[in-house]
């Protein structure tokens with residue numbers, strides 16, 4: 001059975017002030033038509049509550065870009081999963097390569113964050129991806145399968161849980177370089193072979209924009225896309241959402 005398609009907008013730190021955020025959300029409400037698609041907006045922590053409030057009666061979801069790996073009280077500088085749930089956050093991006101690299105975050109830590117997200121009714125969007133060097137020099141499929149398994153709590157324990165696996169090759173993020181249909185297909189079908197992920201959705205991220213979304217939609221094993229830069233432009237977001245809905249990827 002085909003899963004409902006999803007468009008995840010990772011706004012990273014592109015949008016810096018509340019007035020710009022307000023404008024974008026109003027534009028999304030006015031212009032983005034949703035029928036056969038879920039849209040998740042992932043702003044920085046500071047803008048999350050305001051966006052969740054603005055989107056309360058509108059069928060667009062809100063996600064965070066990380067969460068704390070602990071649930072205790074003393075975590076200076078962190079945001080707990082329960083705090084995210086409290087402000088209306090339904091999704092969370094975990095293991096993004098920018099976070100893995102900056103925070104030296106291991107897949108084991110990401111696995112514990114996935115567990116915490118699920119416990120707090122947050123759908124984890126688990127990012128995996130290889131560097132260009134790894135793709136050229138070693139068995140990248142084996143690496144990606146291992147990275148995915150290590151980034152999940154315990155594959156047998158997550159069966160039937162709502163989880164999103166995002167394949168984001170690091171060499172494609174923000175570079176304009178997009179893998180071929182065959183290259184995406186190869187990775188997605190390898191990741192889908194991991195036991196226990198029958199309920200999971202699989203999305204692609206890395207330089208997705210309004211011009212290449214038609215081509216990316218040819219990857220029939222995908223359930224959607226994770227978009228960075230282009231998602232902060234509502235006109236582009238609108239085109240991407242329309243193509244996803246029109247095309248049965």
Ligand SMILES: O=C(CO)COP(=O)(O)O
Pocket residue numbers: 010096168172173174175176205206207208226227228229230
């Ligand atoms: O990192 C990404 C989404 O999480 C991809 O970013 P770009 O779409 O800007 O390449």
